[in-house]
Amino acid sequence: MSQHRRRASARQVRRKRTAVAAVFAGTVALGAGVGVWASADGGGTERRNAPRAVSDEGAVGAPSGAARAGTPTPGRSYPLSPAPRTIPAVRSHTPARGPGWRPRKGERVVVADGRLADEGRLVAGELGLTYAGEGDGARAGDVRLALAGSGNAESYTLTVRGGRVEITGPADAGVFYGTRTLKQEVHDGGTAPEGVVRDRPAKPVRGFMLDIARKPFGEDWIEDRIRELGDLKFNELGLHFSDDQAFRIESGTHPEIVSKDHLTKAQVRRIVALAASRHITVVPEIDSPGHLGAVLAAHPELQLRNASGVATRGAIDISKDGSAKIVDDLLDEYAGLFPGGRWHLGGDEYQALAASDPQAAYPQLAAAARRAHGSGGTVADLATDWLDDRADTVRAHDRTLRAWNDGFFRSASAQPAGDLQVAYWTGKEIGARQPVEYLSAGRRVLNYNDEFLYYVLGQPQTFVYPTGQRIYQQWTPRVLRGTTAVPARYDGQILGGSFAVWCDYANAQTEAQVAAGIRMPLRATAQKLWDPRTPALSWADFGKLADRLG
Secondary structure, rough: HHHHHHHHHHHHHHHHHHHHHHHHHHHHHHOOOOOOEOOOOOOOOOOOOOOOOOOOOOOOOOHHHHOOOOOOHHHHHHHHOOOOOOOOOOOEEEEEEOOOOOOOOOOOEEEEEEHHHHHHHHHHHOOEEEEEEEEEOOOOOOEEEEEOOOOOOEEEEEEEOOOOEEEOOOOOOHHHHHHHHHHHHHHHHHHHHEEEEEOOOOHHHHHHHHEEEOOOOOOOHHHHHHHHHHOOOOOEEEEEEOOOOOOOOOOOOHHOOOOOOOOOHHHHHHHHHHHHHHOOEEEEEEEEEOOOOHHHOHHHEEEEOOOOOOEEEEEEEOOOHHHHHHHHHHHHHHHOOOOOOOEEEEOOOOOOOOOOOOHHHHHHHHHHHHHHOOOOOHHHHHHHHHHHHHHHHHOOOOOOEEHHHHHHHOOOOHHHHOOOEEOOOOOOOOOOOHHHHHHHHOOOEEEOOOOEEEEEEOOOOOOOOHHHHHHHHHHOOOOOOOOOOOOOOHHHEEEEEEEEEEEHHHHOOOOHHHHHHHHHHHHHHHHHHHHOOOOOHHHHHHHHHHHHHH
């Protein structure tokens, strides 16, 4: 071989080595070869259209042994890690130099405390790992979950270092949210970046409310939403299951009121159990004294009638003892079905109060009000008594209570109990009160702003389907009414908020259309309840991230 050909051959070898090194470096930096994206229930089944696990041997350009991605390589130089890309975005990430971590077959999830077994099994199934129970997490590739620290029970720390992952939090809820972040990191780019995430929510109530009374939603659809909500770090699902159109949950105390298309108690228990596994509280609502049409259809003797004997739609006659009994029977019954610590009493749109002169229009209510409050007693006072009495019934079951803002009447001399939280949804009610009136009185408030957070099927009246972009760019939890935020000094009294689906025109959309329509609004709401500050990503980039995360 001539000297010239030997030099050419040497150059070819160098070029090949350089090319191989470049492929390896790219694989390490980008985390190529995402692990199995398993079913959300941890069953290990592979989701359609999800990236497949790639073994060390099968990955294109992947090294073997200690040099693989997710394991530190002696002498290897890495750039500082990028911040994770998740929904909602993490509040703090301290970057570090290292390959990060990605799931590989045979690697484990271990827990330092048996109370984290459910979280461990779930994330192991989702990432295609082995759940190994309690352990120290010292093996390369391990994901370790532990209870540690103090403070916000929903806070967590996620550390990626030395080829391992550790997620800690003061309580299991925070550790669970750390696993959601890890899951999204892997789903986004295949690799959880090196460094430390410290994260916590801005608001303790992050909810989604569903009207199943006007439109029956199937158990499977509701459970799919629960999985979606859990991954987005929502912690509440409201179920409005009684209204004029239907009563949608099986009843043992009053089976006569239940609509043909309804959820059985066994189905509800499964829904509640799945929600609990995602640290989501199911909040039931039996709205009264209005919106009781389905109950009254079976009990016409309790229907409210005006002075002319004309029935008032959906309204129960709160002057009758039988009215309180049937509603209290239901409240007591369902307290056992929904063990979470929160309850929605409703209280809105009692049509007797829409009359120009309620006392004249409903003399039986006026008489009952005078018996309770003296000669100056009003129908508004009687409606306030009704709300307080129902609160007493539910309070006996150790629940935190809320009611719609138009169930609090300025004209009433009687005032609702001080522990009732205000679910503020509208400024359109008769005698509308600004949110500051409730806040300045010391009440705690939940944001259901109907101009941003109400998805009303058929878009009746002035409602339009909300967009994720508008929520993302213009709404915060302090924007309780319209588009104007209340003063910052009240921020601590605003517990959070809820995106709501109302089904005024039940057939306007199918279940699938509702799921698609609320997809981006839910993600935008999750972002702003977790961190109300101006997001780092543009709306366009947020949408692209949502598409990658699924």
